[in-house]
Amino acid sequence: MRAVVQRVASASVEVDGRTVSEIGPGLLVLIGVHDSDTDSDAEYICRKVLNMRLFPNESTSKAWDLNVMQKNYEVLLVSQFTLYGILKGNKPDFHVAMPPQTAKPFYSSVVERFGKSYKPDAIKDGVFGAKMKIDSKPSK
Numbered sequence: 001m002r003a004v005v006q007r008v009a010s011a012s013v014e015v016d017g018r019t020v021s022e023i024g025p026g027l028l029v030l031i032g033v034h035d036s037d038t039d040s041d042a043e044y045i046c047r048k049v050l051n052m053r054l055f056p057n058e059s060t061s062k063a064w065d066l067n068v069m070q071k072n073y074e075v076l077l078v079s080q081f082t083l084y085g086i087l088k089g090n091k092p093d094f095h096v097a098m099p100p101q102t103a104k105p106f107y108s109s110v111v112e113r114f115g116k117s118y119k120p121d122a123i124k125d126g127v128f129g130a131k132m133k134i135d136s137k138p139s140k
Contacts, residue, residue: 001041001110002032002083007054011076011136013126020132021124026073027054028136032083033098033106042110046117049075069118077114077125078134079107104128 005027012022029049034041050069057065068075084097098106107128115123126132 001034001037001045003045003049004030004080004083005049005052005054006136007139008076009137009139011134013076013078013124014133014135015127015130020127021076023074023076023124025071025139026122027068027075028134029075029077030080030083031077031107031110032080033103033110034084035096035098037098037106039109042106042113046110046113050114050118072122074122074124075114075118077111077123078132079103079126079128100129 006029008023008026008028010022010024011026011028012019014020027049031045051067053064053067055066055068055071055073056063081094081097081100081103082092085092085094086096087093097103111123111125126134
């Protein structure tokens with residue numbers, strides 16, 4: 001699995017001009033699933049993302065001290081098969097990404113795992129397989 005993690009002040013996902021998910025302060029996480037990924041890979045990504053110390057601690061003035069759960073922030077997960085794209089000449093090839101038929105239930109299990117590991121109402125996601133427009137405002 002691959003995850004691109006961005007700290008955000010807010011983020012949202014639109015499908016067909018309609019907002020389907022949005023969060024306030026927290027993490028925007030693009031998730032790419034490899035054809036050989038297993039539950040242990042999903043567990044690893046979930047644990048790492050939720051425990052990464054990316055946020056400042058105002059009481060100690062440490063810049064990179066608290067994780068998303070300690071700050072009580074939200075997480076927006078977005079499936080992104082293009083994270084496993086490779087170039088063959090000038091054309092992208094996605095053959096190492098998990099095929100959609102198996103990736104959809106696997107990705108759903110990843111979202112569920114995040115909810116069980118943190119709190120379900122703080123975990124949002126986009127629409128698997130849809131053309132999504134992502135808007136994010138970086139945190140300071």
